[in-house]
Amino acid sequence: MKSWSCIEKCGACCKFNLNERTDLANKLNSQDIALIESMTCDDGWCKNMDRKNKQCLIYENRPHFCRVNEFSMQFKDYLKFGDKFLIDCCKQHISSNYGNKSIEMKNFKIATTKK
Ligand code: SF4
Ligand code: SF4
Numbered sequence: 001m002k003s004w005s006c007i008e009k010c011g012a013c014c015k016f017n018l019n020e021r022t023d024l025a026n027k028l029n030s031q032d033i034a035l036i037e038s039m040t041c042d043d044g045w046c047k048n049m050d051r052k053n054k055q056c057l058i059y060e061n062r063p064h065f066c067r068v069n070e071f072s073m074q075f076k077d078y079l080k081f082g083d084k085f086l087i088d089c090c091k092q093h094i095s096s097n098y099g100n101k102s103i104e105m106k107n108f109k110i111a112t113t114k115k
Pocket of ligand 2: 011013014015046047048049050055056057058059062063066
């Protein structure tokens with residue numbers, strides 16, 4: 001079975017458009033939404049992301065909704081499908097932000113199939 005793994009130099013999930021994320025509606029409170037709005041640039045990317053290196057600048061102090069291992073517990077599909085759910089989510093983010101043939105997608109597939 002494939003295991004989910006976050007890869008370095010990705011950050012594909014650090015681009016927010018809450019209007020497109022109806023799946024998050026009942027998982028974020030008003031403070032979370034205000035925080036997301038305050039840390040989102042006009043083009044959708046998080047202000048805390050070092051775009052050149054694709055790294056979170058506040059990694060140790062990132063919000064709870066950025067902590068995949070914690071936040072995923074709120075998703076019924078994670079409880080049902082486990083890592084497959086996370087892998088599919090990452091592939092969606094990577095595909096929409098970098099493309100299916102991107103180096104990020106290639107590295108993610110390698111990281112999630114070798115285990
Ligand atoms: S999309 Fe997945 S692999 Fe990429 S940074 Fe986010 S959690 Fe990590
Ligand atoms: S706080 Fe860090 S992990 Fe969260 S969206 Fe911004 S850059 Fe990504």
